[in-house]
Amino acid sequence: MLAGRFAGMRSTPPASRHWDGSPALAHRVRRSLQVCPDGISRLLRCGQCGRCRDCGNRIEWYHRSTERAVRLHPQELPATRVPTVCRWHVSSGVAHPAGDGSSWCRLPHAVVCPARDTPPTPPELAELRRSLAVNTRRLIDAGVFTPPPASTDSPASPSAVCRPARPIVQLLYLRYLASWPVEEIQCIAQTRRRDRCTSPLLTPGAPAGTWALVPATASSGQLALPPSVMAVYDLNRVPYAEQLRWRAQRCPQHAAAPTAADLAVADWERFDPLRHHEHIHTRLPTTTRRPGPAGCTRQAARP
Structure with missing residues (x-):
């Protein structure tokens, strides 16, 4: 009888408890996520x-x-x-x-x-x-979302001519339409605090592009555009590595750290002269403004 009574009893306690029955607290090993270097997307x-x-x-x-x-x-x-x-x-x-x-x-x-x-x-x-x-x-x-204001860009608007809200950027011999002004394009990499980097792409110590007037040519098979020239922020003359950094939308610090993941999608959009004709500006943006017939000065373009 004694043998049958103790046959179903365990000789060792469960792994989740100590020998005296007290709970065993397992130490969790924290492992940080890593982005595969061969992956197509670096976006978390x-x-x-x-x-x-x-x-x-x-x-x-x-x-x-x-x-x-x-x-x-x-x-x-x-x-x-x-x-x-x-x-x-x-x-x-x-x-x-x-x-x-x-x-x-x-x-x-x-x-x-x-x-x-x-x-x-x-x-x-x-x-x-x-x-x-x-x-x-x-x-x-509920006040959670505010619709974007209607586009009021016109040749008579000084803010639209002197500081394009969505400039046309030329890099790697391609033209892109940015979602923000050149000075406000933000890095999309993740910081150590797991939030988005707040550094801009245009930093004082890095090579900068130049504003230039280029022919407003249409794509193949499209009709000719009314304006003859348009303002473009040209980055083709900066080093190739800098153009790749702008294309990846990373600040100089995170461009040197390829293991950092992305927390947002790059804001570049392939420029289409017909679909984005309202963002074409025929004058160069300037550093200062002075009253005039077009609302802009005739000083050198802002670098």
Whole structure:
């Protein structure tokens, strides 16, 4: 009987407790995340989420294999509700503009963004666009989101001529449209405190570009543009390493630290003369202003 009574008893306590029954506190080994140097995207998953600057709704950034990152709707939709030309799928963190054969797909946010009037929303996605418009109104009423002001750039506006809000930057022999003025373009790398770096790209000790007037030529197959010249912030004459740093949108400190991850998407957009014609300026920005017929001075361009 005694043998049967003690046969089911454990001779050693569970691993989560000591011999006397007191709980054993396991020491967790903290390991920091590292970015794979051979990966296509250096953007952390926490940095891929954001909000549309036009409507305030949630979006997710994903890199493409050939072009810049694309903004996708954060939720998957049934493929039957999405037209074939609007279907996307994500594979290994990279977005592809096609379906993967499954019954679910992703959708670009630009197709259903309520702040955009063109192109027209497909009828299958009209209900989703209306729900996003209602959510935008709720965010505005709650004071969480403020719509961007309407563009008032015109040749008669001194602020638009002397300091472009979205300048055209030329680097690596390509032209990009920046989302911020040249002096306010911010580094997108992650700091040791796990927040975004606040340093600008244009630092006093680094080589800077120059403003220049270049011919306002259209792309191949497009009609000629009305203005003959346009102001461009030219970086083609700076060293090649500096151009790569600007393209990656990193300050000099984080450009020398390739292991630092990105917390945001680079704000560069391929410049299209026809789609971005309102951002074309025919005069150079200047350091100081003086009253005149065009509202700008005739001094040397700001470096």
